[in-house]
Amino acid sequence: MERAILVSRCSTNESRQDVSRQSAxxxxxxxxQYIIVKEFSYYESGTKNDEVNKEILNFSINNNIDHIITLEISRISRKISSFALFLESCNSHNVNIIIDNFQLHTLLPCGQPNSMVQTMLSIASTFSAMELSLIKERLQSGRRKFVAGGGVLGRKMGSVKTTTDLLKDHSDVLKYIRQGQSVRNIMKLTGKSSGTIQKVKKLFQCTD
Structure with a gap:
């Protein structure tokens, strides 16, 4: 059987997505159909996951992976340029990308790039980037409306937490930091963003 890996990604603010559901x-x-060699499941913005994509590519190339399977194109990247580079690297190393929701394969059975699918994915990546832009604009519009109605953005007075409070709130993260786990592993284990984990790590190092 051919070898495959699964890629599941979710941003921390995506209420309709979940990495465990995607992977399952x-x-x-x-x-x-395939031998599932590894699952890459993580929480990170689709505009800031280039490093993870490099790790996925390196693993695929070094472990003779035939297929990279993901739910939809935005799970790889929401940046057109990043997805194009990812696709190009996969093509050059004979790694087929399967986009599940459209049942698209980037390579033909003979190993040649599927030109029709590649064109479709280029268009789809453009729409994915546009979707993210629209989401950001709706959020900004909501904030402007909130402020215009007398709302105040930011933390409420007296709500700033102490270092002890923050470490207590993220005791699960702190436990894995003490074990020496990597940021990416802690993200998988806790479902928390890399920013939160880095913040806890910095606070822990200052108090250690």
């Missing part, structure tokens, strides 16, 4: 759906669907 993909595993249930493809485990009978």
């Amino acid at each position: 759906e993909l595993a249930a669907k493809y485990s009978g």
Whole structure:
């Protein structure tokens, strides 16, 4: 059987997405067709995940992976340029990308790039970037309306937490930091963003 990896990504502010659900759906669907060698499941913005994509590519190339399977194109990246580079690297190393929601394969059975699919994915990545832009604009519009109605953005007076409070709130993160776990592993284990983990790590180092 051919070898495959699963890629599941979710931003921390995506209420309709969940990495465990994505992974479970993909595993249930493809485990009978391919040997699932590894699952990359993580929380990170689709505009800031270039480093993770490099790790995915390196793993695929070094472990003779035939297929990278993901739920939709935005799970790889929401940046057009980043997705294009990712796709180009996969093509050059004969790694097929399977986009599950459209049932698209980037390589033909003979190993050549599927030009029709590649064109479709280029268009889809453009729409993915546009979608993110619209989401940001709606959020900004909501904030402007809130402020215009007398609302105040930011923390409420007296709500600033002490270092002890923050470390207590994120005791799960602190536990894995003490174990020497990497930021990416802690993200998987706790479901918290890299920014939160870095903040806790910095606070812990200052109090240690």
